[in-house]
Each structure stands twice: as C-alpha cells, then as structure tokens.
Amino acid sequence: MVSLDTIFELLSDERRRYALYYLYEKDGPVPIEELVGTIADWEDDPPEEDSWEKFDEIVVDLQHTHLPKTAEVEFIQYRRDQEVIQVQGSPPKFDAFVTIAKLLEQPENNGPS
Template identity: 90%
Template sequence: MVSLDTIFDLLSDERRRYALYYLYERDGPVPIEELVETIADWEDDPPEDDSWEKFDEIVVDLQHTHLPKTAEVEFIQYHRDRGVVQVQGAPPKFDAFMTVARLLEQPEDG
C-alpha cells in the first residue's frame, strides 16, 4: 500500500505532476515523446521559440529523475528500453489526490 508521504513526494515537483496528470488520464503505455510534448506545452504559455532545447531538457529530466522516481511505486511502470511509461492499478488514495491536484492546477489552461 502506498503511503501519503510517497504520494506527496511524487506530487512535490511540478514537472513530475504534469507527467502524472497526463499518464493518469491515458489507458496503456504512453511514449516518452508524447509525454514530453504535452509537458512542454503545459509549461510554456506562450511557447518559446527555442522549443527543441526545451524538449531535450524535459527528456533528460524525465528519464534521469522523474520517471525512475515514479517507477518506485508498483502502479507506475517505466520501460526505459521501450521508451514508454504507464499508470496501472493505482490505489484509491492516489486516485483521490491526483483528481484534486489536477483540478486545482489545471495545467492545460495555462
């Protein structure tokens, strides 16, 4: 069972929250590139001209920091070799916090 400390730790970083929001709403594995594009859109309002540099920064940050951290819980699977990640079988406690956080933050609205 996932603890509240673990949930709060997962939600403590904005970029990781954005990744989790997107993954949480998808069924099945999500390609890292798709996840990065969404995060880049949500972080940049309006989008910057130097979007490739931003894209690369997000890829590195996700692959080396945020996705390995999220994969520490049993309901998030990160398959680095296949370049996909997914949320599957999240406990109700996590569902509740994700729903509330997503509603409060509304990243796609800028």
C-alpha cells in the same frame, strides 16, 4: 500500499505532477515523446522560440529524475528500453490526490491556445 508521504513526494515537483496528470488520463503505455510534448505545452506559456532545446531538457529531466522516481511505486511501470510509461492499478488514495491536484492546478490551461 502507498503511503501519503510517497504520494506527496510524487506530487511535490511540477514537472512530475504534469507527467502523472497526463499518464493518469491514458489507458496503456504512453510513449515518452508524447508525454514530453504534453508537458512542454503545459509548461510553456507563451511558447518559447527554441522549443527543441526545451523539449530536450524535459526529456533528460524526465528520464534521469522523474520517471525513475515515479517507477518506485508498484502501480507505475516505466520501461526505459521501450521508452514508454504507464499508470496501472493505482490505489484510490493516489487517484483522489492526483484528481484534486489536477483540478486545482489545471495545467492544460497553461499552454498555448
């Protein structure tokens, strides 16, 4: 069972929240490249000139910090060798917090139109 402290820790970083929001919407494994593209769009308002540099920075940050952190809970599976991640079988408590946080933050309204 996931504790509230764990949920709040997972949601404490904006980039990790964005990853969780996107993963939560998807059924099945999500390629890291797809996840990074979405996060870059949500973070980038207005879009930067050198988006490849931003893309690479997000990849490194996710792979070395945020994805391993999220995979500490049993309902998030990160397969680094296959470069995919998914949320599966999340508890209702987690679902409620992610849903509310996304409604409040609305990251999809941050990116380019």
